[in-house]
Amino acid sequence: MDDLGAMNYSLTLLEQEECESVCARFLIDDFSTVPAAQLAQMRREGLLDEENRPRLMREKHVQYLRKGLAGLSGGFVALDASRPWLVYWIIHALDLLEALDDDAEIKQRCISTLRACRAEGAFGGGPRQLAHLAPTYAATLALCCIGSNEAFETIDRPALYQFLLSMKDASNGFRMHDDGEVDVRGTYTAIAVAALTNVLTPQLVEGVAEYAASCQTYEGGFGGEPGVEAHGGYGFCAIATLCILDACHLVDLDALDAWVARRQTSIEGGYQGRANKLVDACYSFWQGGTAQLSAHARRGDPHHIEAPQGVRWRPGTTSADVPAATPIQEIVDPIKLQRYILLCAQVFPDGGLRDKPGKGRDYYHTCYALSGLSASQHPDCTAPATVSGSPANLLPRTHPAFNCRPEKVSRMLDHFSGLPDL
Amino acid sequence: MASFAAAFADVAPIEQDDGPAPVCAIAYAPEYARLMGFFRAILESNERSPRVLELTAALAEHNAAHYTVWHVRRECLWALASNDASILTDELRYSAEVARENPKNYQIWYHRRALVEKIGQAAAADELALISTALRDDAKNYHAWSNRLWVLKTYGGWAGELEFCTALLDADVYNNSAWNHLYQVKAQLGCDPVEEVRSTLERLNHARENESAWVYALAFAKSDERAAAALLAHCEGAEGVRSQMALVELLKTSDPGRASTIARRLAELDATRARYWRRRAEGLGNGT
Ligand SMILES: [Zn+2]
Numbered sequence: 286m287d288d289l290g291a292m293n294y295s296l297t298l299l300e301q302e303e304c305e306s307v308c309a310r311f312l313i314d315d316f317s318t319v320p321a322a323q324l325a326q327m328r329r330e331g332l333l334d335e336e337n338r339p340r341l342m343r344e345k346h347v348q349y350l351r352k353g354l355a356g357l358s359g360g361f362v363a364l365d366a367s368r369p370w371l372v373y374w375i376i377h378a379l380d381l382l383e384a385l386d387d388d389a390e391i392k393q394r395c396i397s398t399l400r401a402c403r404a405e406g407a408f409g410g411g412p413r414q415l416a417h418l419a420p421t422y423a424a425t426l427a428l429c430c431i432g433s434n435e436a437f438e439t440i441d442r443p444a445l446y447q448f449l450l451s452m453k454d455a456s457n458g459f460r461m462h463d464d465g466e467v468d469v470r471g472t473y474t475a476i477a478v479a480a481l482t483n484v485l486t487p488q489l490v491e492g493v494a495e496y497a498a499s500c501q502t503y504e505g506g507f508g509g510e511p512g513v514e515a516h517g518g519y520g521f522c523a524i525a526t527l528c529i530l531d532a533c534h535l536v537d538l539d540a541l542d543a544w545v546a547r548r549q550t551s552i553e554g555g556y557q558g559r560a561n562k563l564v565d566a567c568y569s570f571w572q573g574g575t576a577q578l579s580a581h582a583r584r585g586d587p588h589h590i591e592a593p594q595g596v597r598w599r600p601g602t603t604s605a606d607v608p609a610a611t612p613i614q615e616i617v618d619p620i621k622l623q624r625y626i627l628l629c630a631q632v633f634p635d636g637g638l639r640d641k642p643g644k645g646r647d648y649y650h651t652c653y654a655l656s657g658l659s660a661s662q663h664p665d666c667t668a669p670a671t672v673s674g675s676p677a678n679l680l681p682r683t684h685p686a687f688n689c690r691p692e693k694v695s696r697m698l699d700h701f702s703g704l705p706d707l
Numbered sequence: 708m709a710s711f712a713a714a715f716a717d718v719a720p721i722e723q724d725d726g727p728a729p730v731c732a733i734a735y736a737p738e739y740a741r742l743m744g745f746f747r748a749i750l751e752s753n754e755r756s757p758r759v760l761e762l763t764a765a766l767a768e769h770n771a772a773h774y775t776v777w778h779v780r781r782e783c784l785w786a787l788a789s790n791d792a793s794i795l796t797d798e799l800r801y802s803a804e805v806a807r808e809n810p811k812n813y814q815i816w817y818h819r820r821a822l823v824e825k826i827g828q829a830a831a832a833d834e835l836a837l838i839s840t841a842l843r844d845d846a847k848n849y850h851a852w853s854n855r856l857w858v859l860k861t862y863g864g865w866a867g868e869l870e871f872c873t874a875l876l877d878a879d880v881y882n883n884s885a886w887n888h889l890y891q892v893k894a895q896l897g898c899d900p901v902e903e904v905r906s907t908l909e910r911l912n913h914a915r916e917n918e919s920a921w922v923y924a925l926a927f928a929k930s931d932e933r934a935a936a937a938l939l940a941h942c943e944g945a946e947g948v949r950s951q952m953a954l955v956e957l958l959k960t961s962d963p964g965r966a967s968t969i970a971r972r973l974a975e976l977d978a979t980r981a982r983y984w985r986r987r988a989e990g991l992g993n994g995t
Binding site: 361364366391397400409410413415461462504512514515549560615617 | 732781821847856857860878
């Protein structure tokens with residue numbers, strides 16, 4: 286090292302170097318160099334396929350997810366105001382693993398649990414809790430994953446619309462709940478729910494795109510409120526809001542792309558949430574989805590009702606026709622990202638996915654790591670998929686603006702577009 | 708717990724109804740379940756009293772993310788404070804403790820904001836001090852930085868912020884949150900863009916590949932020609948990948964051909980972003 290000593294001390298650098306060296310131990314290029322006994326275990330437990338290619342441990346993840354539906358220990362009390370989130374994280378992950386649709390009993394039980402969380406026409410974090418936009422979003426998306434008329438009928442659309450309107454703030458952002466914070470997360474969750482239930486009225490959306498756009502910072506990404514540091518989670522909320530509202534012209538997409546491309550870490554391959562922070566698997570979706578939405582915005586897709594299945598969200602078109610669009614030009618490295626998810630984020634041998642090596646698995650990271658894996662396999666829904674490791678790792682697509690399978694999104698849109706205007 | 712049972716002896720608890728065969732049911736600790744039974748009854752009766760205030764504190768200890776609990780707590784506080792203003796001062800002390808224990812919790816930081824808003828200007832300076840303490844423990848705490856910006860925008864106090872940012876950047880020049888805050892402070896107080904580039908380059912001396920500093924300098928170069936010229940002069944002949952990235956931005960209008968050539972080279976130097984750099988190179992036309 287140099288002679289600057291203490292002057293050069295940086296906690297950021299120390300943590301980054303530590304993280305890189307830990308991840309490097311998991312990112313094995315050639316598994317034939319691994320000791321035979323260890324290799325045999327990796328194959329037996331499903332981390333590698335018969336050709337020693339990294340494998341998505343589907344069976345183990347499904348097992349872990351189903352265990353969560355069956356019941357959670359007292360340690361989960363910190364999520365007692367996030368019950369609809371738990372349901373959404375788990376059933377969307379199961380849906381991506383193609384383990385939801387045949388399970389009529391689970392779908393039924395999910396509907397009845399979500400019904401118990403209804404409040405003021407929207408949803409609360411649990412039974413008898415105050416209506417809140419985040420669980421309202423999670424519940425709506427969970428019902429979208431379930432996809433039956435019975436699921437859709439759980440939603441009291443006129444009352445939901447009144448709730449959404451009442452959360453709109455003078456800034457044109459949305460408040461999370463009565464006497465709650467206003468930020469771009471509240472804004473996205475309100476707009477996504479309104480889009481899916483077909484209540485995006487002029488009154489609801491007026492000024493909202495401008496609010497989301499005002500959260501773009503000099504870095505190119507978006508913060509949670511105007512002026513606050515650019516952050517992957519809030520950035521996704523902002524660009525998804527703008528895509529849903531067809532208003533991406535309000536922001537600097539070049540600057541956004543430059544920012545999101547810089548968020549992919551070079552050694553680890555996964556994304557960080559902010560500049561000079563550590564990699565975290567949940568950003569596989571938040572940042573990966575942002576890159577995808579930006580690419581679709583550049584191509585003009587959000588403006589076209591005939592946009593390809595997978596990004597189209599406007600109801601009323603069911604034709605499979607795909608416009609002759611220019612191919613999406615990716616800006617990130619999908620193989621590197623997928624290797625991070627498979628080798629660093631999968632918990633071996635128990636299943637479930639995690640933020641990074643050294644952390645425990647949880648349902649949030651399992652959901653968003655799998656969603657990010659899907660997004661990175663399908664950067665362009667009109668082109669062939671890109672799959673790292675075993676070909677059996679291929680997941681179905683997820684809609685980049687809502688994070689639910691596109692055919693499910695279409696089904697929900699078709700249902701609600703058939704209802705009269707409010 | 709026994710004391711709560713006594714205090715709420717006149718209240719019939721309401722059990723949680725999850726519906727038939729619920730999913731994701733949590734096996735609550737008996738104490739939490741009992742307290743929640745009283746809390747649900749209070750939600751029905753709308754009682755806002757000192758005992759309810761205590762109940763919310765006990766529940767927040769089990770689950771600090773329980774936003775309904777915090778909401779009811781605020782309603783109690785606002786109701787009780789009309790007779791006794793010291794309630795709010797006590798609450799500042801109590802919630803500072805909770806924030807220290809749950810630094811990444813949305814609800815407690817919003818609670819602080821609501822409390823400061825209620826008290827007004829008089830609480831602003833102490834709030835900045837509390838946030839400074841939180842940032843000593845975690846210099847990138849997103850909630851703390853958001854609240855800091857909110858306090859400044861609402862109540863002023865910008866003058867001390869330059870020193871604050873400098874100290875944090877001296878401690879860790881890679882702290883992107885501190886760079887972002889510095890940018891907000893400069894935007895508020897006004898500054899000379901050339902001077903911003905110069906002082907940033909000085910910090911880059913010891914951290915050549917620090918993205919945060921480069922992006923900060925480029926923001927001033929984007930809005931000011933002299934700042935752009937100063938940064939360009941530094942980048943010409945400078946070592947490192949980030950200086951090449953900066954050159955693409957600085958030359959994209961004045962010399963797109965050269966910018967394109969550099970972008971093409973970056974596709975190799977910065978291989979993770981090869982696709983991005985190739986797209987940039989194409990967009991800039993044919994380099995030489
Ligand atoms: Zn995460």
